[in-house]
Amino acid sequence: MSQQTDTTEHWDLEIKPQSSVFDLNLKEVWRYKDLMLLFVKRDFTAQFKQTVLGPVWHLVQPVLTTIMFLFVFHTVAGIDTDEIEPILFYMSGITIWNYFASCLTNTSNTFVANASIFGKVYFPRLILPLSVVLSNMARLGIQFLLLLGCMVFYALFKNTPMHFGMSWLLIPVLVLIMAGIGLGLGIIISSLTTKYRDFTVLVTFGVQLLMYATPVAYPLSFLKSKSYASFIEWNPLSPLVEGFRYALFQTGNFNFNTLIYSFVFMLIVLVFGTMIFSKVEKTFMDTV
């Protein structure tokens, strides 16, 4: 045990005040993958402990929202739904939007909500927002099954044709981009909220407002020839929601260029997010 005394000793870990912003340590995140999965399990199981219906509760919210949208946007406002059955139209929009919204809001309070754990023990902080994205994925899965069920129901009893083809392969890509944007924006906000809580106020209603700037309750085609249509088109989430419907129903306007735009936006947000996150994670305990 008493060999080398030279100055170039090997150290496993060096704790320093501030490291470069590119010091992301993703290898370490991988080493803690077990923890990430356990957090996913915790989020998922703890939420509905002591309830009779359990995960079925995940279905209540999209069903009720769909009924509401059907009433407000279809019956009252009379907005056309791109030749898609209105119920399926709203439910598909809500399903994918819910995923984005919960990724964003749940990752945006990472630091504040987990301060008690972060203050006592070290693990790569990125684990928590990642686990949020994953556990929401499980929720998305359940809600997607509901949507599929409705689609099958309509195909069987209402003679609405069901398109099952190659376009479905697009869905995982869309979900991943959705997750990336939600995660990226979420960790940027969580990094900012450690010191200035102002942003937490913003997030809750910001997400809600953003939904109306995204074609969730109306199709993009509805805005055609309207002056603010380009504003909605610039929203990087619009191609994702539209693309989701295109994949499922093969209607609506969707092209790959807009998808690439969303993808690039996701990359920028993710890179910028991880950089600011890894800078804040070192000292946030002092200011949170």
Added chain:
Amino acid sequence: MSTIIKVEDISKQYRLGQVSTGTISHDVNRWWHRVRGKEDPYLKIGETNDRTSTGNSDYVWALKDINFEVKQGEVLGIIGRNGAGKSTLLKILSRTTAPTTGSIKIKGRVASLLEVGTGFHPELSGRENVFLNGAILGMSKQEIKRKFDEIVSFAGVERYIDTPVKRYSSGMYVRLAFGVAAHLEPEILIVDEVLAVGDAEFQKKCLGKMKDVSEREGRTVLFVSHNMAAVKQLCTKGLVMQHGMNRFSGTQYEAVNFYQNAHQTNSSFLYEGHLTDAPGNENIRILRFDVNPLKGDCLSISSGVAFELEFYNHKGGINLDATFELKSSDEIVVFHHGAILSQQNDSKRGLYKVKGTLPPHFLNAGIFIFNLIFGENQRIALFAINDFIQFEVMNETIGSNANQLPGVVRPAIQYTVSHASYEQQ
């Protein structure tokens, strides 16, 4: 033995007060300095960390230029008063916060136990929590699986393992949490003394486990504690911190002695100003009160205690008494005993000195506090002051028992034993 932790010039600055709009201007200023390649303007200011004095600066150095090394297999005890910077140091070592300046180099895996049961979720069962907590502390799923039975039997909660932990008694909860922690296998273990919770038997188990970890398995332990007996017993090295600075490092015995000597100010009082400002009132002014060992130079169970009070009496011609009330740190009164200074209404104005002694093998180890009451005719209080002097009686090995025993007193009782064999009639 090779060096496993190397701490170099670690400092940590904190900003006092609230985070609000005022902080933005500082942040902007700091950023502006950095853009121009200048030094952070707020690092220059900042004061040493003395909680009791009010400083002018908004910035305070919780740690200042800490340097030390730890070798493999050493158990380093970090001692110091509340607010000396021990916990900040542990936080930096366990990477929950980064230092302001300096660096720490570490070889091997670090596990920190600043708290037991970090991340326990009340709704989850004991089993689920063991896995979650283990993973938070850095164990892989395989590792936890391998040790699961051992952890559960260590904690003694076999029967409740599938019940949500919110239904656990607090003792079961802590035992399960510590069980997970105790089965970590890091090269370096960082332990805060808050860990020593639970009943006496469990505490013993915890300390025993720590001893095992270092002695048998050759791991390195950093241990923060106020319990001098535990430090002496467990550690091989000691580090004394004061006001965020490393005041002393050496063997555990030297460190404990250094700490206690630095602490002496607490167990004596000497007034040197003008008589009218000394603690007291128009009847009595206290000038001096000392607590010292009767023999040797360390207050311990076998040293006995000598206390000496010096006060100025303004009330002539009464029956004066000075009463000493001693209580333990958990407010149990050990005795309430008056020294009758005059009996025939003949007290004198002027300086009185009262000496008292407690024999060896009377007080148990622990913290004790003197209250003083001055009375007339043993009925009317002339002046009373609570928590005047505090002192600590050290634990020591008596016979073969090195543990701190319960109780306020620990008399040397002479037993006579007789034995008769029981026979069937």
